[in-house]
Amino acid sequence: METPFFPDAMRHHALETLRHLCGFGDLGLVLVGAVGSGKTRILAELVRAESSRLEFHTLRAVDLTSSEALARHLLSAAHRSIDGTESARDAVYGFFRWSETRVRKGRRMVLLLDDADQVPPELVRLIFDAFRASNTSAAAVPVFAGTETLMESLASAEETAGLHRIDLPPLTRREVEAYLHPRVHKAGGDPGILLNQRMLVQLHQLSQGNFGRLRRIAPAVWLDIAGASAGRRRALSGLTPMSLRWPALALVLLGVSWLGGSPQHDGAGGG
Structure with a gap:
């Protein structure tokens, strides 16, 4: 049974923050909450509300087992495969440089990674490092969703400087x-x-x-x-x-x- 989105407990605020910042660019976004706190529903509502002006590409945590797997899934959005001469890391960086062109065509790309706390930390850092190395005002905006342990993957002050964290508190x-x-x-x-x-x-x-x-x-x-x-x-x-x-x-x-x-x-x- 489809049920209305519950806006209280900061859920509407979280959704509106994501809508605004995904369109604006510049920052990686982290949606943090316990398992069962509503993160997946908020991402679904984001896609429902903004798919007419933003281009969403979803990564499944279960598929990201290595940097090569990450590169393959990212490059599928660019309709190309890894060049035989480039490393997986270079391919990931290249994806974010390519994504800058989407803004010039009027459609900013947003990269959604739910259950990001279940992804190897080095891959989460690779995504964010590649984003920061690009023109962040135009590149695909990474949106990570996960539990508090996700922040351990992005723990240094240097890394979190380019992130905006959105917390989902428990219901009263x-x-x-x-x-x-x-x-x-x-x-x-x-x-x-x-x-x-x-x-x-x-x-x-x-x-x-x-x-x-x-x-x-x-x-x-x-x-x-x-x-x-x-x-x-x-x-x-x-x-x-x-x-x-x-x-x-x-x-x-x-x-x-x-x-x-x-x-x-x-x-x-x-x-």
Whole structure:
């Protein structure tokens, strides 16, 4: 089920910052957040919003196993292969010099690397070093997304001087409620029951304000409460229509497919 982009918790700010700085150039961009914090969804929204004026080229972390592999994937965007006389490093530098021509044709290129913390650090540095060696006002803008460990690949003051870091903080308890409320309502649940203060405390604590964890733990929290309540009702009054209320609610919750398929949180790849 497609779900609306959640703009709170600095997510809209992060998206707008990426939109502005990708078009402006000059800086490499780093989107930093825990696995499940929404990095992949923000990159998708960036492409959706800006593909009419920017040219996006996506690199998959799983494909970048060596400098040769990196060079091949970059040069595929330039519709050429590595020259037999040039090294992989020279080919990567050459890609960024070539990318400068895209601006002169009216389409700045943006290089997206999700799960960049899973790429060998020397390749992350190679990408950024090649960008810095080019005309950064015109060359392809590298956008790295990953966890805090990504910054270890770009740790020196000299390297980070040309980077702009964008952080995705955890959701607060109020933001967890704002995120879940319309989704619970759309699924047919009762926000007054499922998002009462006691429930919100538990959901926030167990999810740690993380979209991915919230997706995993919310059904378990709700079904546990439903099962406990149904058991108490049966013990007190037998199997009556009222005693079926919580089991029926549990069945509703089992159908809340947005929890399993919402693209707001990062996928299994951790983007």
